Amino acid sequence: MAVPFLTLSDGNTIPQLGFGVFKVEPELTQGVVEEALAAGYRHIDTATGYHNEEAVGKAIRASGIPRESLFVTTKLSNVDHKSGDIRGAYERSLAWLDIDYIDLYLIHWPMPAQEKYLGAWEKLIEFKSEGLTKSIGVSNFQVSQLQHIIEATGVAPVVDQVELHPLFQQKELLTYLDTKDVTVETWGPLGQGRWDLSAYPALTDAAIAHRKTPAQVILRWHIQTGHITIPKTTHRERMDENIDIFDFELNADEMKAIAALDTGKRLGGNPDDVNG
């Protein structure tokens, strides 16, 4: 079954399930992305900081899939953000990817102690109005940083890409994002392989009931909560597994049981403390 699209606040559409390439080594990335495209993914999430934009672009061009059928996200690195050369960073990403345009450009981390994220956001607004990128958003922004950029510019990001999975559900942030029509995009959706997916009855019971795996149950939960999600794997069978989630539905009790797994604890760094 096909991956559904969500409509962002700027009117553009995005495949709700994408494919992330964090920590996919540059020399492996072209092959991995070609496999993901063959498995049916049409939305790829990369970043300058992953050092694999060039290989993502090569895979896209090699696939022969029309550019307009694909959705590509990349992100302003912390190094470029700190240097202040936001336009140069964007142009370098575009050159490495070599795919005519970027669908979604994100500020990777707010780095609040650097006090440069508002200036970076103003540059992204320029890129959008110049037609360089179709959509602009942020990543790892907390409520205070979102408030700051929205109040200062009047422009809300279309997405906030944040750590979110059953053990860390960000309920307060979600409430705020909802009021500003910012779509949530979840990174680390499967807990980055750092916890045992089969250790939670809320996941395994639903998996048994629907003849799916715990990973499929988690990804289905992300989809049913209305988020965009971008799981990563380098294995073809897991690519197939992770996209095979559109032929079943978790019921209200199953959704509630997963909601109850929240521990409030992150796997990654607190964005307020990531400043370089």
Ligand code: NAD
């Ligand atoms: P993830 O939750 O997608 O975990 C990936 C790991 O889960 C794999 O390495 C593998 O160990 C395991 N896995 C994958 N499929 C599985 C399956 N079917 N069954 C069992 N285990 C499975 O974590 P991630 O890669 O960190 O996050 C996804 C994407 O989000 C990244 O690739 C990247 O594009 C993005 N991301 C963004 C940020 C950010 O700061 N904006 C940070 C981290 C990741």
